[in-house]
Amino acid sequence: MAFHATEVNFQQMRHFVETHLVSVPVQVEMMRSLATEHPIYALLDYHFFADFGMEYFARRELLSPGTPYDLVTGYGATGSLRAVMREFETTSIALDLPTDLAAREMEFLPDYRLNRYGTKYYDAIKTFVRKYVRAYYADDDAI
Structure with a gap:
């Protein structure tokens, strides 16, 4: 059971980095460089609509000490943050x-x-x- 819990935590952190965090710089550049009527903006914006909110939620509710997530997960908030940073170092948009x-x-x-x-x-x-x-x-x- 404990092994399974750590595997779940690892997969959650990997998903968070590879799916959400990696797209934030693309979203920021899209918002800076493209008009909202641009066809590429329309294509990407639909998929990015929740990422800023999710990043805020993750920092506030998942990666902060003392939260329910911190108290019940195998890694805890600080371990999850270390896992995110380690995963972010090896992740590329080309992957x-x-x-x-x-x-x-x-x-x-x-x-x-x-x-x-x-x-x-x-x-x-x-x-x-x-x-x-x-x-x-x-x-x-x-x-």
Whole structure:
């Protein structure tokens, strides 16, 4: 049970960093550089709408000493903060699903569910975004 609790904490911190914290600089630059009517702004804003609030919530409720999260989780607030910082050091926006699977040598495991289903979602999202961007820009140089 204790091993499972630490694994859950680790996965939560990894998700928080790789999904939310890594996108905040992109969101800030989007808000600084693009008009709200810009098609790329419209595409990204839908996915970013909660990140600033989530970052605030995480700092206030999850990563602060004395909170319920601090008292009941295996890492506690200070351990979770250390896990976030450690994870942030090794995370890159270039680390997409195929790169991650290849780095862990899991891209050829046919029964690995993340490989089987995750790559289908990844490919579908990539195709949608590519077609959406190409509707407004002819090629990468036009962007």
